[in-house]
Amino acid sequence: MTRRRAAIALVMATLACLATYPARADDGYGLWLGPAADTATGAEIEVPRRSPTIDRAAAELRRSLPHLPAAVMLATSNASHLVMLDLDTRALGHEGYLIREVKIGNRPVILVTGNSDVAVLYGAFSLLRHVRAGESTAAINIASAPAIPLRLLNHWDNLDGSVERGYAGQSLWDWWTLPDFKDPRYDDYARANASIGINGTVLNNVNAKAESLTAPYLARAAALADVFRPWGIRVYLTARFSAPIELGGLKTADPRDPAVAAWWQAKADEIYRLIPDFGGFLVKANSEGQPGPRDYGASHADGANMLAAALRPHGGTVLWRAFVYADTDPTDRAKQAYSEFRPLDGKFADNVIVQVKNGPIDFQPREPVHPLFGAMPRTRLAAEFQITKEYLGFATHLAYLGPLFEEALDTQTGQARGQTVAATLGAISGVANIGRDRDWAGSTFNQANWYAFGRLAWDPKLSSQTIAREWSRQTFGNDAQVTDTVTAMMLRSREAVVDYTGPFGLAHLFGPDHHYGPGPWIADLKRPEWNPVYYHRADSDGIGFDRTASGSNAIGQYAPTIAARLARPETTPPQFLLWFHHLPWTYPMPGGETLWSAMVRRYDHGVAEVEAMRKQWATLKSRVDAERWAKTDAYLGIQAREARWWRDASLTYWMSLNHLPLPAGSPPPAHDLAWYKQQRFPFAPGAPH
Numbered sequence: 001m002t003r004r005r006a007a008i009a010l011v012m013a014t015l016a017c018l019a020t021y022p023a024r025a026d027d028g029y030g031l032w033l034g035p036a037a038d039t040a041t042g043a044e045i046e047v048p049r050r051s052p053t054i055d056r057a058a059a060e061l062r063r064s065l066p067h068l069p070a071a072v073m074l075a076t077s078n079a080s081h082l083v084m085l086d087l088d089t090r091a092l093g094h095e096g097y098l099i100r101e102v103k104i105g106n107r108p109v110i111l112v113t114g115n116s117d118v119a120v121l122y123g124a125f126s127l128l129r130h131v132r133a134g135e136s137t138a139a140i141n142i143a144s145a146p147a148i149p150l151r152l153l154n155h156w157d158n159l160d161g162s163v164e165r166g167y168a169g170q171s172l173w174d175w176w177t178l179p180d181f182k183d184p185r186y187d188d189y190a191r192a193n194a195s196i197g198i199n200g201t202v203l204n205n206v207n208a209k210a211e212s213l214t215a216p217y218l219a220r221a222a223a224l225a226d227v228f229r230p231w232g233i234r235v236y237l238t239a240r241f242s243a244p245i246e247l248g249g250l251k252t253a254d255p256r257d258p259a260v261a262a263w264w265q266a267k268a269d270e271i272y273r274l275i276p277d278f279g280g281f282l283v284k285a286n287s288e289g290q291p292g293p294r295d296y297g298a299s300h301a302d303g304a305n306m307l308a309a310a311l312r313p314h315g316g317t318v319l320w321r322a323f324v325y326a327d328t329d330p331t332d333r334a335k336q337a338y339s340e341f342r343p344l345d346g347k348f349a350d351n352v353i354v355q356v357k358n359g360p361i362d363f364q365p366r367e368p369v370h371p372l373f374g375a376m377p378r379t380r381l382a383a384e385f386q387i388t389k390e391y392l393g394f395a396t397h398l399a400y401l402g403p404l405f406e407e408a409l410d411t412q413t414g415q416a417r418g419q420t421v422a423a424t425l426g427a428i429s430g431v432a433n434i435g436r437d438r439d440w441a442g443s444t445f446n447q448a449n450w451y452a453f454g455r456l457a458w459d460p461k462l463s464s465q466t467i468a469r470e471w472s473r474q475t476f477g478n479d480a481q482v483t484d485t486v487t488a489m490m491l492r493s494r495e496a497v498v499d500y501t502g503p504f505g506l507a508h509l510f511g512p513d514h515h516y517g518p519g520p521w522i523a524d525l526k527r528p529e530w531n532p533v534y535y536h537r538a539d540s541d542g543i544g545f546d547r548t549a550s551g552s553n554a555i556g557q558y559a560p561t562i563a564a565r566l567a568r569p570e571t572t573p574p575q576f577l578l579w580f581h582h583l584p585w586t587y588p589m590p591g592g593e594t595l596w597s598a599m600v601r602r603y604d605h606g607v608a609e610v611e612a613m614r615k616q617w618a619t620l621k622s623r624v625d626a627e628r629w630a631k632t633d634a635y636l637g638i639q640a641r642e643a644r645w646w647r648d649a650s651l652t653y654w655m656s657l658n659h660l661p662l663p664a665g666s667p668p669p670a671h672d673l674a675w676y677k678q679q680r681f682p683f684a685p686g687a688p689h
């Protein structure tokens with residue numbers, strides 16, 4: 001090739017590249033906040049009174065807000081400049097904000113205000129969202145206050161750096177180099193959380209180690225708390241109930257023993273000397289082998305109240321988990337938390353919050369809501385969701401959880417007129433999906449789940465669709481085709497996972513321990529309720545768990561109006577059919593087809609949905625930066641393969657029981673049942689150790 005032709009070829013190749021890859025590579029580190037602007041943006045920001053928090057709000061606007069026709073003023077509502085405006089900010093509470101165009105000394109000013117510095121910070125992030133969405137600031141007037149006071153991430157991070165059910169690399173917290181080295185990433189983490197209104201973080205695993213309460217680890221937690229404080233984020237720790245024995249050398253951890261209470265009181269005092277705004281303890285007690293008050297014949301309320309008394313002088317809170325089940329109760333695992341906690345309503349101290357998983361079993365792709373919501377009117381409750389996708393395909397499957405969170409939060413409890421689950425909450429916790437991966441969450445789309453959790457925790461009335469659009473625009477820019485396509489993919493994604501893993505309310509069909517892949521045939525684990533067969537109860541005649549009065553009567557734990565609907569399969573929402581009913585394979589479904597053929601159709605639909613998402617994503621190749629495009633594309637490939645595997649393995653197994661053929665047009669599974677049963681995944685990520 002002559003030099004000239006080579007040069008032309010080079011130019012052509014470059015042009016082709018430019019045409020295909022419009023944006024520079026983006027490794028996703030900037031999350032929905034985008035990469036840092038290279039230069040100042042020109043927006044005029046006025047700050048009458050500075051503080052570490054207000055400074056952060058100002059820096060945020062200086063770095064990302066474009067020039068606006070009016071200056072932006074960041075000031076708390078008590079600032080002298082604002083007196084003559086006579087704003088009524090009482091309804092905003094401590095954290096709510098107001099963004100309004102006002103006149104100050106005859107000048108138009110976009111005022112961002114609230115009753116505290118952190119409220120102003122939240123307002124600044126809200127203004128950025130507004131402008132990034134392409135909305136005008138003329139006559140802007142936005143007021144917003146959080147619906148739920150405590151909005152927390154729960155990290156299941158271990159002191160050795162591993163993360164239980166974590167699929168985004170090692171723990172962010174480098175306990176080994178803390179407190180001397182404060183990785184700048186800790187600040188970036190807090191900033192991202194503040195941008196969506198998260199105001200607390202539990203640093204360590206609910207399967208807790210007592211060592212996290214020793215002086216060296218408390219000093220490390222204090223270093224993190226110092227970084228998070230200006231962002232309005234308080235640190236919480238999990239507390240191992242037997243710590244007085246393990247660390248204090250006591251003979252017992254009985255909550256009624258004064259020496260035990262004194263040990264916790266001294267520990268709380270020690271913590272607050274280091275972390276004056278320490279949030280409190282999260283406790284998993286008498287659950288899956290964790291120690292707790294029941295070991296001594298004391299109740300959950302006895303245990304929680306003893307810890308609450310230690311925190312009370314300092315203003316701390318105990319989050320006591322209701323995730324309990326025991327093999328001593330043979331009836332139905334779905335009933336156990338209610339059976340143990342409902343009788344304790346009114347017995348918990350007022351700085352105790354009982355933290356209830358969104359569903360009665362365990363973070364399945366779909367569960368009905370937990371019957372405890374609305375059923376403990378004299379107890380503060382938290383809802384616990386899993387943001388990390390333990391049961392929805394780990395990091396690789398695209399599953400937008402906005403619809404899952406929304407569905408639970410919007411559900412009517414039936415306990416009080418018009419009461420939704422969201423309305424019963426004093427706190428909300430999300431098990432974090434964050435690790436040391438460059439993109440934080442293991443994939444770009446997993447970032448959306450962190451984002452959606454925070455946005456819904458602030459305002460449970462937001463729709464998951466609105467949040468998806470908002471996230472897409474901030475993450476990929478304002479190209480309408482990208483926003484529409486990404487939103488459409490996101491909105492179909494969770495239902496696809498439900499369909500290919502377990503339609504119609506089937507649940508807990510996952511491989512043991514690691515929970516990767518299908519294992520509906522598993523029947524030999526030690527405890528009955530660890531086995532998938534316990535949940536689906538399939539045999540040659542039918543499938544599903546009878547939770548009506550003729551079965552475990554779990555429906556009796558719901559409010560009477562809800563229970564009445566669940567009592568009969570015809571009035572049970574189809575998505576929960578097999579959760580509540582055991583039905584013949586030939587049960588006639590509403591459209592006339594049999595249950596079996598409807599099930600197969602759903603499995604097939606789940607697989608087809610993933611193919612559809614792949615095709616949608618392919619159309620964005622020239623519109624999304626190459627790095628994020630390629631990773632998502634590869635992950636969708638994994639998901640397509642694994643969706644097919646789930647469908648094939650499940651159908652093969654069901655057919656081994658019901659001996660029914662596949663409906664016409666449904667492709668035969670790729671392997672026989674023995675092949676699926678033989679698959680082993682000893683190094684699957686996230687398993688506890």
Ligand code: BDP
Pocket residue numbers: 164165206207284288323362363390688
């Ligand atoms: C289950 C997880 C397990 C957790 C447990 C919990 O498999 O790793 O420890 O929940 O929430 O879903 O305590």
